[in-house]
Amino acid sequence: MPIDQEKLAKLQKLSANNKVGGTRRKLNKKAGSSAGANKDDTKLQSQLAKLHAVTIDNVAEANFFKDDGKVMHFNKVGVQVAAQHNTSVFYGLPQEKNLQDLFPGIISQLGPEAIQALSQLAAQMEKHEAKAPADAEKKDEAIPELVEGQTFDADVE
Known part of the structure; x- marks a missing residue:
């Protein structure tokens, strides 16, 4: 079937004036909110x-002792307990600290495993103190003694 070129040109001219579709602008979508965290909490x-679960008030701090000798320390902690289900929930921001950072207030909370870590810590401190005087003597050897009567003022002028 032959195509009439005049009619085709006329239709193309008309279609150029009448656009199909709108402008290509993006739709404004609502930004996602932090409802996910609230959903989890709910x-x-x-x-x-x-x-x-029962909320326990007036808990000042909570400490969890880890196997590697560090402590998860909760300051200003919220606690909920369901004793019949053996469930405890602690709310707060934990900080991972070394055992020696929390002395001496943490000694009453130590169990048998933590006491072993404490004895290891004491042994490390003794080794460190034994090395410290030897290092101090080496530093003293490097510093020359001052000679009495010798001044450096004359050399400066």
């Missing part, structure tokens, strides 16, 4: 309510 609270 779900956790609902599960704790099912377990009949």
Whole structure:
């Protein structure tokens, strides 16, 4: 079937004036909010309510002793406990600290495993103190003794 070139040109001219579709601008989508964290917290609270968890007030701090000798220290901690289900929840921002950073207030909380770590720490401190005087003597050897009566003022002028 032959195509009439005049009609085709006329249709192309008309279609150029009438655009199909709109401008290509992006749709404004709502930015995602932090509802995910709130959802998790809400779900956790609902599960704790099912377990009949009780909030314990006036807990100043909580410490969790790790196997590597470090301590997870919670300051200003919130605690909920469901004793019948053997469940405890601690809220707060933990800080990982060394055992010696929390002395002497942490001694009453130490168990048998932590006492072993404490004895290892004491042994390390003794070794460090034994090395310190030897290092000080080496440093003293490098410094020359001052001679009485010798001044450096004359050399400066």
